[in-house]
Amino acid sequence: MSTSRSAAPFDRHALADFRALAAHIDGNGPRYTSYPTADRFHTAFGEDAYLAALDACAHAAPSAPLSLYLHIPFCDNICYYCGCNKIITRDHGRSSRYVDYLAREMALVAARLGERRSVMQSHWGGGTPTFLDPDEMRRVMAALGEHFDLLPEGEHAIEIDPRTVDAARMTLLRELGFNRISLGVQDFHPEVQQAIHRVQPFAQTRDAVFAARRLGFRSISMDLIYGLPHQTTARFQETLDRVVALLPNRISVYSYAHLPHVFKPQRRIDTAALPAPAEKLDILVSTIERLTSEGYVYIGMDHFALPDDDLARAQRDGRLQRNFQGYATHAGYDQLGFGVSAIGAIAGCYVQNARTLDEYYDALDAGRLPITRGFQMSxxxxxxxxxxxxxxxxxxxxxxxxxxxxxxxxxxxxxxxxxxxxxxxxxxxxxxxxxxxxxxxxxxxxxxxxxxxxxxxxxxxxxxxxxxxxxx
Incomplete structure (x- = not known):
């Protein structure tokens, strides 16, 4: 892996102006991982509309590669900050059953598309995809391989919790065809980790990164969150010290949105321990200053990448795009979503699956695609x-x-x-x-x-x- 860190310097005057404008910032803007945004999806878009979109995808460009997203909702630990669609359990009987239904959904979609389609980009998200045990992961890959052709030159990524992987599991991920990993980190400070119920020693993250490098993963990403309880600008710089030392190819730095009325686990977070708005702004600005001074390219919003990473190259070449995972290099393909709450984008339509396991299973038991809402673009x-x-x-x-x-x-x-x-x-x-x-x-x-x-x-x-x- 190249560790070239030269990049055009970020405009420090812009950061100074941004600080000065902080008092005028007002309201939350959409992230535009889709347009129209997901809040415009509606339940009048159902299975018939999805089937029509799949037919259009099959007939318009039958040989065009696809993009896939798989949602694995299971976690064995609840992180208090998390707003993802997740299921907290230690029962692998539940995940084993889920794998069976994922295979059913794939079969229904693939049958509608006709010929076995190639896949240029795949992404497993969650939840915690590495909650699945090795046999379950092999079964999912076998189902994918039966219905789709995952191109070796494509981008095949999985989100991992470093607490759930060891050297053997990392080896398995590489053998299964994954070439990119995204590690959840959030923050390395012990007090912050205790407050968000995600204790993750630095050594676990370090070992996962080193294993990925030994195994030849093409890219390593890390996710951080700012605005968590007990964070300060100085403490977050300590986290950045450790992140930069590991030199991930990409870094995402997300803003924590405290919405306890929407996400019940957030009620366990002490609101008084959250950084004040001015401190949170300072964490953001100092993070941009630090990462760009270390040679990372500021891609936009919350994404950073080394200059030789595909994401930075795509931006320089004018090829950068957005999809439901954020900034991407391969966002121009129809995307199929599999699993509970998964979102797809097919033939000018957005489709989203049922959010609960019961609804998801009931639809597939009836031989129906588990669509709950969507949108047809004009x-x-x-x-x-x-x-x-x-x-x-x-x-x-x-x-x-x-x-x-x-x-x-x-x-x-x-x-x-x-x-x-x-x-x-x-x-x-x-x-x-x-x-x-x-x-x-x-x-x-x-x-x-x-x-x-x-x-x-x-x-x-x-x-x-x-x-x-x-x-x-």
Missing amino acids: ADDDLRKTVIGALMCNGTLDLAQIEARFDIDFAQTFDAELRNLDALATQGLVRRDAARIEVTALGRLLVRRIAMVFDRYLREAEPVPLRYSRVV
Whole structure:
């Protein structure tokens, strides 16, 4: 693995301006892992609509590669901060049964698609995918191999909890075909770990990283969270010291959203121990300063990558995209989602599975796909998705290209949006002329706010305030 760390320096003036604007930040902006966003999905979109989308996928480009997402919901420990769709258990009878139903769902989808399709990108998320024991993991891979062809040159990733893997398990993951791993870390400080009920000694993470390197994994990612109880800027820098020493290819630094009325486990977190907004902002800014000074490229929002990582290369080449896992290099394929609550994107439609095991099993027992809701995109949705994606991923929008692709007059179609954009331009977030819109260095730190300008559903719900989207 290359450890080249040279990169263009991040604009420190933008970080200073960002600090100065903190008092004006207001509201939470969507992450735009999809457009329209998942809150627009509806239950009127059911199995028949999904089957029609699968038929369209089969007929439009029968040889085009696919992307797959598998949701493994099981965890043997509850992390108090977590808002994922998860099931806390130590009973592998439950996960073994789940594997059987995953195979059933794959068979139903594959039968509708017809020929055995190749897969350029696959991702196992959760929950904790490494909750599955070795036999269960082999069974899932066997089912995938029966119905799909996972291309060896593709990107095949799995989220792992370092507490659930040892050298033998890491070897198995590589043998099964995974070439990327994402490690949940959150924070290395013992007091923070105790407060969030996730005690994870540094040695466990270090050993997983070293094993991945020995085994030839193409990329190692780490997930951190800022805004957790007992975190301070100084303490988080200590976590970054250890992370940087391990030199992961990618780092994601997510903002903790304390929503105990939505996620019951968060009620166990002491609200008084959460960092104040000013401290949380300082953690974010100092993290960007630190990681970029260490040679990481600031991809956008909460993602960082080494300059020779595929993610950084894709951004330099203008190929970066977003999907439900965040920034990605292979987001242009139809994505099939398998498992409870999994989301797919097929033939201009979004589909989401049932959120509970009972609903999921009942549908498959009846020979039905376990779809609970979805959304069929319009031409306007496709246009806006393209605009938002270009601004969020590559920081620039060529208006002539958009006009040619969608047969529109950009200024006429987006007259109101451009007026709002000009208001953001006066604050230094964007620059634009008749040919191009460009996101500034400051705008990259607030890119969700820029994207919101082009979100028709937000505009129709209420006027978009000309203030900033909270990123802390």
